[in-house]
Amino acid sequence: MxxxxxxxxxxxxxxxxxxxxxxxxxxxxxxxxxxxxxxxxxxxAGAFKIRGATNAVLKLSEEQKRKGVVTHSSGNFAQALALACCSVNVKCYIVMPDDAPLVKRNAVIVYGGEIINCAPNLESRERVCKQVIDKTGATFIHPSNxxxxxxxxxxxxxxxxxxxxxxxxxxxxxxxxxxxxxxxxxxxxxxxxxxxxxxxxxxxxxxxxxxxxxxxxxxxxxxxxxxxxxxxxxxxxxxxxxxxxxxxxxxxxxxxxxxxxxxxxxxxxxxxxxxxxxxxxxxxxxxxxxxxxxxxxxxxxxxxxxxxxxxx
Structure with a gap:
């Protein structure tokens, strides 16, 4: 290790x-x-999460990069994944709770991520993520697990x-x-x-x-x-x-x-x-x-x- x-x-x-x-x-x-x-x-992107997001994106296959990635995040991992994807030209979908701080939502947009809103609970995050995956074939990258x-x-x-x-x-x-x-x-x-x-x-x-x-x-x-x-x-x-x-x-x-x-x-x-x-x-x-x-x-x-x- x-x-x-x-x-x-x-x-x-x-x-x-x-x-x-x-x-x-x-x-x-x-x-x-x-x-x-x-x-x-x-x-x-203002937080440690660019480290993990970048490593996860770099580990993708070429086919996975072509279809893009999706995650759910209240903000910091959302920004980090959007920026990491921007750096290597990968499409990024971000499922964000509708009460996420505006500063974090705006940063996702600046970095080129596409925001899909959800309710502020884990069940809603996971359900909306699955809908994005079914529609786009994007690879799910969990913010922490x-x-x-x-x-x-x-x-x-x-x-x-x-x-x-x-x-x-x-x-x-x-x-x-x-x-x-x-x-x-x-x-x-x-x-x-x-x-x-x-x-x-x-x-x-x-x-x-x-x-x-x-x-x-x-x-x-x-x-x-x-x-x-x-x-x-x-x-x-x-x-x-x-x-x-x-x-x-x-x-x-x-x-x-x-x-x-x-x-x-x-x-x-x-x-x-x-x-x-x-x-x-x-x-x-x-x-x-x-x-x-x-x-x-x-x-x-x-x-x-x-x-x-x-x-x-």
């Missing part, structure tokens, strides 16, 4: 940015940790660990599970032996927490969270990787997400979306667990609707 992760990274390098790693002494002093932020909010996507997402943590090999902890937000599964793989193959991986999740969409606790994939009881990128749920491909490689999933409340997001904006002077802030929110909430450790946080994305900020 280590060779596969490395080969993937080499293949997608022409299509992605090597994102910077930033520090904040103010936040470090506040938390008592040696803290590093991998800024995937500076990634192409696809091994090629997961391997692509691992490259964010791989880059992180190449720059900071002594990290004790890696933290990511968790929605569909692609990023944290990829991070767990990278930690296993490129991190030091003792490295631990944690995931952050909203209480309002806590399927991953309950899945890890109960040993089986659970569904979301609600998706009423400001972290719109985390409203999805785990799949049968990424869940076993998460079970084996993730130390714990920590839930945070909506006010904790907003406070963490504001702290990053104010002190680091960078734009992150609520889903990204979940990772810092869990660190603030469980501060004693991480004190005196070298902690890496993956800031997953920065696609924010500037007309609808949560700070007020």
């Amino acid at each position: 280590k060779k596969e992760l490395s080969a993937c990274h080499e293949a997608i390098k022409p299509y992605i940015h090597k994102t910077p790693i930033l520090e904040s002494k103010h936040i470090e002093n506040f938390l008592g940790s040696d803290l590093y932020f991998k800024c995937e909010n500076f990634q192409r 696809d091994i090629n996507v997961i391997v692509g997402q691992s490259t964010a943590a791989k880059e992180f660990l190449e720059a900071e090999p002594e990290l004790d902890v890696l933290i990511t937000p968790i929605g569909g599970g692609g990023l944290i599964a990829g991070t767990a793989l990278a930690a296993k193959h490129f991190g030091k032996k003792e490295i631990e991986v944690y995931g952050g999740e909203p209480f309002e969409a806590d399927d991953a927490y309950r899945s890890l606790e109960n040993g089986k994939i659970e569904s979301n009881r609600t998706t009423d969270t400001i972290a719109d990128g985390l409203r999805t749920q785990l799949g049968d491909i990424n869940f076993p990787i998460i079970q084996q490689g993730v130390k714990a999933i920590i839930r945070v409340r909506e006010n904790e997400i907003i406070s963490a997001m504001r702290l990053i904006w104010e002190r680091m002077k960078i734009i992150v979306e609520p889903s990204s802030a979940v990772a810092l929110a869990l660190l603030i909430k469980e501060r004693p667990v991480f004190e005196d450790k070298k902690v890496g946080i993956i800031l997953s994305g920065g696609n924010v609707d500037l007309d609808n900020l949560p700070f007020y």
Whole structure:
């Protein structure tokens, strides 16, 4: 698997940015940790998901490329897949819930993706995707439960660990599970032996927490969270990787997400979306667990609707 992760990274390098790693002494002093932020909010299409999307598209056969691809996404994977397809001239169909942020819908259009609307629930997403596949013959690429996507997402943590090999902890937000599964793989193959991986999740969409606790994939009881990128749920491909490689999933409340997001904006002077802030929110909430450790946080994305900020 280590060779596969490395080969993937080499293949997608022409299509992605090597994102910077930033520090904040103010936040470090506040938390008592040696803290590093991998800024995937500076990634192409504004989020880490271009990594997995690009790898999945590059793995298609010529016949599959001719017929195009389809996915369902609330925004970040939609943008990423549309951009990845644009880079290699592949038709891209995006099934998006009708409440997806306008900034993300507009980006899909700019990148050449064709949007098909659906209701904001998994059943509707999957039903409309099947209709597109039946009509066009497009290949379905799951935003997170696809091994090629997961391997692509691992490259964010791989880059992180190449720059900071002594990290004790890696933290990511968790929605569909692609990023944290990829991070767990990278930690296993490129991190030091003792490295631990944690995931952050909203209480309002806590399927991953309950899945890890109960040993089986659970569904979301609600998706009423400001972290719109985390409203999805785990799949049968990424869940076993998460079970084996993730130390714990920590839930945070909506006010904790907003406070963490504001702290990053104010002190680091960078734009992150609520889903990204979940990772810092869990660190603030469980501060004693991480004190005196070298902690890496993956800031997953920065696609924010500037007309609808949560700070007020």
